[in-house]
Amino acid sequence: MNARFNPRGVWTVYRAEMARMRRTFWQSIATPVITTILYFVVFGGAVGSHMHSVQGVGYGAFIVPGLIMLTLLTQSISNASVGFYFPIFTKAIFEILSAPLSAFETVTAYVGAAATKSVLLGLIILITASFFIKLQILHPVWMVAFMLLTSITFSLFGFIIGIWARNFEQLSIIPAIIVTPLTFLGGAFYSIDMLPEPWRTLNLFNPVVYLISGFRWSFYGAADVRVMTSLACTLGFMAACLAAIWWIFRTGYRLKP
Amino acid sequence: MSSIITVSGLRKAYDTGFVALDGVDLDIAKGEIFALLGPNGAGKTTLISIICGLVRASAGEVRIDGHEINREYRAARSAIGLVPQDISLEIFATVWDTVRFSRGLFGLKPDNGFIETLLRDLTLWDKRHARILELSGGMKRRVMIAKALAHEPKLLFLDEPTAGVDVNLRRDMWVLVRSLRQRGVTIILTTHYIQEAEEMADRVGVIADGKLLLVEQTAALMHRFGKRRLRLELARPLAEIPASLSRWNLELAEDGRCLVYHFDANTTENGVQDLLRALGELGLDFTDLETGRSSLEDIFLTLVEQKA
Incomplete structure (x- = not known):
């Protein structure tokens, strides 16, 4: 370890977190993949076959970016929050806090692992979708960029929840009652142009609209809102999460009395 | 160091x-x-x-x-x-x-x-x-x-x-x-x-x-804080400590069957010999004798009690 950075320490935590995903294969990988396949079968196949195209794309293909984004959001939050809350719950967190790791290194390790898991899941779902639906990706670099940005941003958000939560109920309450509804309302299964006023305008206050819209644009070149607005919205939320984490480590909130 | x-x-x-x-x-x-x-x-x-x-x-x-x-x-x-x-x-x-x-x-x-x-x-x-x-x-x-x-x-x-x-x-x-x-x-x-x-x-x-x-x-x-203790098991129980033994500050225990004497572990002039002689003169026989040393626990409790 050098005096300025502890890369082996970061790698150790990252690898341990990734090992946890392998240990919990069914919960971490199989369950979200099976759930997403069911969405394709029900919405893409059964319902979608009776629907017109949306934004010039077949309905089955239209919902793919939304479903991937739904997975990225929920899994990033879940992976990061559980990943950091569990050692707090078992009190094993003392080992991390008393190790020669900076706050930046600790966050990098936990958020990096959570984001990696989410991106892997997103890619698995994308590959799975390609077996059911003919996909096109017009802007692959932007697609990867949106995937990475979203995974990192919501892993940071999950990390904050992991520190804030006092019990397992609080750990799941924000993803369950805020994130999942916002994702469903944010255009995962429809274009927000399909909503009547004032619901369409109201939905523009939903940040997930911008994430899904930008991500869908990278696939099909069509979006509900301008792509730069989507990017700015994602970066803005990331900055807010980073500011919150900086404050947590500066004050020791819930970590160091 | x-x-x-x-x-x-x-x-x-x-x-x-x-x-x-x-x-x-x-x-x-x-x-x-x-x-x-x-x-x-x-x-x-x-x-x-x-x-x-x-x-x-x-x-x-x-x-x-x-x-x-x-x-x-x-x-x-x-x-x-x-x-x-x-x-x-x-x-x-x-x-x-x-x-x-x-x-x-x-x-x-x-x-x-x-x-x-x-x-x-x-x-x-x-x-x-x-x-x-x-x-x-x-x-x-x-x-x-x-x-x-x-x-x-x-x-x-x-x-x-x-x-x-x-x-x-x-x-x-x-x-x-x-x-x-x-x-x-x-x-x-x-x-x-x-x-x-x-x-x-x-x-x-x-x-x-x-x-x-x-x-x-x-x-x-x-x-520094160590005390020693002498415990004498008496042949016949005492109702009270005789006045002539008052200078040793003895403790009567176990319903008068035991005499306990606490003394400084760090001095040679601890009064044990004089005490035993005085007991003999009074005709107070004992059937057993036991000595002990205060533990760190006793010292610790003393210190904490003093603080309180």
Whole structure:
């Protein structure tokens, strides 16, 4: 370890977190993949076959970016929050806090692992979708960029929840009652142009609209809102999460009395 | 000998207003075994937690091997191994993985040979592939120690290491502590088993209400505060102590069947001979005689009671 950075320490935590995903294969990988396949079968196949195209794309293909984004959001939050809350719950967190790791290194390790898991899941779902639906990706670099940005941003958000939560109920309450509804309302299964006023305008206050819209644009070149607005919205939320984490480590909130 | 820990004016007041530490100054020399004694809530764990970076101090300074714990936290923390009071482990990990994890956290290259030796020393080698949840409480405690030693620290904190463990493990732990000291590791332990401190520690610190009441060589402390006791079992019970024996300040115990005499262990003129002669003159026969020495526990209780 050098005096300025502890890369082996970061790698150790990252690898341990990734090992946890392998240990919990069914919960971490199989369950979200099976759930997403069911969405394709029900919405893409059964319902979608009776629907017109949306934004010039077949309905089955239209919902793919939304479903991937739904997975990225929920899994990033879940992976990061559980990943950091569990050692707090078992009190094993003392080992991390008393190790020669900076706050930046600790966050990098936990958020990096959570984001990696989410991106892997997103890619698995994308590959799975390609077996059911003919996909096109017009802007692959932007697609990867949106995937990475979203995974990192919501892993940071999950990390904050992991520190804030006092019990397992609080750990799941924000993803369950805020994130999942916002994702469903944010255009995962429809274009927000399909909503009547004032619901369409109201939905523009939903940040997930911008994430899904930008991500869908990278696939099909069509979006509900301008792509730069989507990017700015994602970066803005990331900055807010980073500011919150900086404050947590500066004050020791819930970590160091 | 140079200090490995220097604590100056350390104070900790929690948000609730509770003052856990109130101006603690302490120096620990390299290679010594130091026992920190104190009643529950005295500030022992808070002191250890601040030194290890788990709790933020309200005021004061801590240096580990010359490194200030906040500005030079990497160097300071690298020197420390901590075995906390509670068993806190990732229950699904294996023994081998969790010990390797601890070494990696401190930025050290994997060293399977070192970890094998460590696990063998702690009789954990046969359990290396077992998951933590499959282990007994005593085994988990050994894993905690293995994790704390995985990065070869210069300084080891043992917070109540033998609380709730069986006799075998306690004995093994004492052997381990002595062997670590031989290798130059400084050991700081808190314990409720004062006998443990008496037998192992070079120096003892007594803390109560967030203040260090004293820090002294264990032997010197025993010598300074030590009392001896003479217990005489009488052939016939006494209703009261005869007036002619009043200068010995005796205690009548066990319904008049026992006379107890406390005297200073450090003087030769302790009055025992005179007392025995006086008893003979009074015709007070005794059937048994027993002498004892006050333990560190007695001294500790005396000090804490004096403070209260």
